[in-house]
Amino acid sequence: MGIDNKSSKIIEGPAVAVDAVLFTIHKEQLKVLLMKLNQGPYQGKWALPGGLVQIDESLDEAAKRVLFQKANIGDIHLEQLYSFGDPKRDVRGRSVSVAYFALVPNPRNFELKTLYNNEIAWQDVNNLPPMAFDHKEIIEYAQKRLEAKIEYTNIAYSLLPKEFTLTDLQKVYEVILGREVDKRNFRKRILSLGLVEETGKTIKGEPHRPAKLYRFSERELKFI
Amino acid sequence: MGIDNKSSKIIEGPAVAVDAVLFTIHKEQLKVLLMKLNQGPYQGKWALPGGLVQIDESLDEAAKRVLFQKANIGDIHLEQLYSFGDPKRDVRGRSVSVAYFALVPNPRNFELKTLYNNEIAWQDVNNLPPMAFDHKEIIEYAQKRLEAKIEYTNIAYSLLPKEFTLTDLQKVYEVILGREVDKRNFRKRILSLGLVEETGKTIKGEPHRPAKLYRFSERELKFI
DNA sequence: CCAAAAGTGTTTCCAATACACCCATGC
């Protein structure tokens, strides 16, 4: 029922952090943005970009700020995932993490090397390095959410550049679902949903029939 | 990325609470359990049962404890919903609430009057009294989740007693979805899913054809 | 015999699936 006093400092309670699971697709692999910790009990392990929630910002704002500060990424699909609060999730002290998940199109900021003295890199979700805290669990949770959402929303738009081929789009589905899909049925469904429209352009210079370029008719999250 | 110090007290941050949206169905209405606040800035308003998360318990444990302490209810479907963290959500100070939603079968503890000096009552979700904090928003969010989940899981089991008629079950769906459903199609679907099985008993003493009693074949959350 | 809710089948339609070949280009 909220808190019991004027000040939130009187009562002993968990610290509140946000962590962001930022996905992209590169070379037909689902990647997640991770930072290598270079001090503390988790030194050498990798962690999601995250940080404490400030006293005057909302959870969404905190997640947005953290992504911008740590990965220089703004204006993307960002959605609250789940809150993790096992008392043992951080050996340094009691904390609750509100996890977010976010998607960015392929090549944007693909090469990040260090920031704040931390190594920062896109890691293959199916081959994670040793993880700090409960961040492996958080990533697995995010991956499940992504897999579910690609089926009944148009979030795929946030993983592709403005213009793309239907094969590009199909690859996104295949990587996230972890299985192949039938080309004809896929195109039939996508086109009948009206998610995308032709740009009129094609890709040239490849040793095969040029592919048409499409764009998303709407770049907002939509349930289908 | 967690917290920065050994103690979670050094840093100024939000308090962490859990609030539980507890639903039941009574007289063909969806009801939510609320408590009337009798002091503080929200005096006279109604609020969800909730409380601060203790330093040594997980979020799930906190939710379970709060429901048990405030409503004397245990052993039910309980699921994390969403975390609410608008800096203005509680005028008394900064707090983050991790909301849970839970379902109880119809008559269990239906009559609750006061507890800890608070009036406590089941209120019609479609006709809420003046609410404290952002609890109206939380309830609306929970209602949407419930509506979605009844479609693709068997959670309905947690709203009905051990034995029930197919009409009872249909009423649950109708109340939650807010619309009528076709009796023949409903029975066809439910029976073909194998969610329920006949008990062999019937209801007697009503001035019409006696209804068969069913039970759920599984009393665990299942996706269908 | 009447009121009331229980129970039951068929048809229609659409969406999902399975499946194989021709097309346009670069080299």
Next chain:
DNA sequence: GCATGGGTGTATTGGAAACACTTTTGG
């Protein structure tokens, strides 16, 4: 002309939705 990926259509199936009458009981 050949290798490469782009692009297309049809038949089948299963589930969802629409729809109305008979059955069993208590009073």
